[in-house]
Amino acid sequence: MQAATAIDEPARVQLAFKRDDSGRRVISGTVSCAVSLQCQRCLTSFSNELSGEFALALVYNDEMAKALPAELDPLLLMPDEQLEVAGIVEDELLLSLPMHAMHPEGSCQIETQFGMDEVEQAPERAPSPFDILKDLK
Ligand SMILES: [Zn+2]
16 A cells, blocks of 8 residues: 655544443544655655544444444454554554645646756757758758
8 A cells, every 4th residue: 555655743643432322332533643645746755644533333243343333433353352552543544644645736846856957967958950950041
């Protein structure tokens, strides 16, 4: 998966654990994180703020997962398995990555990458076909 090229700062996470009216164990929260992404248009990296919101219900099998209301996503946990909060946070951040990371319209670095420096350092210009045509007149 094409993912962030670098995490610029630690993710900020807010989590709440509760039991809902049906007795489900629910973890809800928000994650946000500044990351460097590679622009798909000009291929330079830029920094972007990701954020995601989630509500997960702990389930122990597929039946339980299917019975969940639409606003809850299943988090499958084996009975003897430890809940890994870091894994949840990572998943949610990955989910919040844009499909096509790009600079805002017009902010790409593509023009400045081929800047004046390169032109000035270019060796003596080869005669262009137009110069030759001029001589023929
Ligand atoms: Zn760009």
